[in-house]
Amino acid sequence: MSFTFLFKTITRDVAKVSICQHVQSLHTGCTLLAAEKALLMKLRKSTGYTFISCKKALEKFDNDMKQAEAWLHEQAQKEGWSKANKLEGRKAKEGLIGLFIREKAAVMVEVNCETDFVARNEKFQQLVKDVAFSTLAHHLNKTQSNAGYVKSVLTGDEICKLSADEETSLADRVALTIGRLGENMSIKRAVTLRVPAEWDVGSYVHGGGSSQSEVAMGRYGALVVFQGGKEGELDTLGRKLGQHIVGEAPESLGNMDDLPCGESETRLLPQTFLGDPSSTVAQFLRGQQARVLDFVRFQCGEKTGEDAN
Template sequence: MSLALLFRTVTREFAKVNISQHAQSIHIGCELLAAEKALLIKLRKSTGYTFINCKKALEKFDNDIAQAETWLNEQAQKEGWSKANKLEGRKAKEGLIGLFVGDKVAVMVEVNCETDFVARNENFQQLVKDVTFATLAHHRSKTQSQTGYVKSVLAGDDLNKLSVGEGTSLADQVALTIGRLGENMSVKRAVTVGVPADWHIGSYIHGGVSGQTEVAMGRYGALVVFQGGKEGEQDTLGRKLGQHIVGEAPLFLGNMDDLSCGESETRLLPQTFLADPSRTVAQFLRGQQARVLDFVRFQCGESVSEEAH
């Protein structure tokens, strides 16, 4: 074989090896990219942070997703407190009412943000759940030995001190959510009611957020405490009464024998019943062999002076 032919043969074989190695390198690179992308998507979904921040965290900790998530939360907490201080003066009139009804106990809370867009975000809705269950836990810890009807009301300052999980306060959780979503937020108020065995709690949420089952959420909420009612129909009765309270916004309970003073009536019992305009609420209750003992109505964004009963 001539020297020139030998050179061409060796060159061709070398080129084949190079192409093969390059193709293998591209293949391995694609696998790494796919794996990193899957981690990035997983971290984004579990934390709610931006892709840019998630990518930065994964790079910082060599794709260790647990360390990346811890670091992201720490950064958001720091940033959240900083943002919370900066955004403190901005009005937060949007948000959600959260409502949970358990066994002879119910909680209703209001958590505010700046826009309806953020109110629809799952991180904000998680905050509403955290507030709801922190309030419930606080109520149970304070009323273990109490019997009868128990009603407790908490305002923002007291709510912020409540614990979420181990050692985290609601104030910390609010700051964390502010850090994630970039809007001013506040925990405005909460009410909890606990009733004896023969009493019932009705509830209603208006403008509800779809997909929420454990804690119902919406723009308006009502709790109503009542006795009696036809057997097996108490749930329906409680919902109808809650609907009326949300729709007609009574301020006071009134008496069963009160006469209605017309369209400006602010007492619940003499009001024309929303579900049956031919009767007052009191007349409807007599037909159901029931009586209302108390109620609470929340409207998202209302001022303290506008708060109902």
């Protein structure tokens, strides 16, 4: 065998090995890249943060999803508080009323933002849910089921101090949502009710928001506490009364025997009933063998006594 032939054979074999190693290396790299991309997509979907932030988090914690997610939330919260401080003072008159009823208890909250566009965003609506659930949980923890009728009105500052979960307050949740959506936001107020077994709570929400959630949302909301009514028709009765309260905006309850005082009537019971203009609310209730005991109406962005202070 000549030296030239031997040299060519060795050179050819080395080249084959090099090519195979390169292809194998490239294939392994592609597999790794695909795995990292899948992890990145999973973190992005579960957290909602940007690809750049998620990539940075995964690199920082060597692809540990749990640590990366915790770090992302921590950074977003810090950025949210920073942005919240910068945006403080900007008017937030839009937003949503959130209303949730659970058995014999109910909560209605108002959460504000700057624009109607953000009010339609699912992250803002999640904030409304968090506020409603946390506020009602606080109310139920403070009251007993046999305590009769219990009604609590909370200011925004009081609500912000409540816990959203074991690690964060509702104030933290507001800051986090501000950081994500870039608008000033605030929790304005809430009312919680708990009624005895023989009473019922009706409700109605109107104007935008979400109808696909267990927390009803819109620009107007009403809770109405009533007793009596025809068996099997209590939900309909509560809704009709809630619709009337939202539409006619009564300021006080009045008495069943009060006479109407004209178009400017602000007492609920003497008002012309929205569902039947031929009768007053009191007359409608008599026909239903029911009576209204209390009601609350919220309109998003309306001025309250707290605003005047």
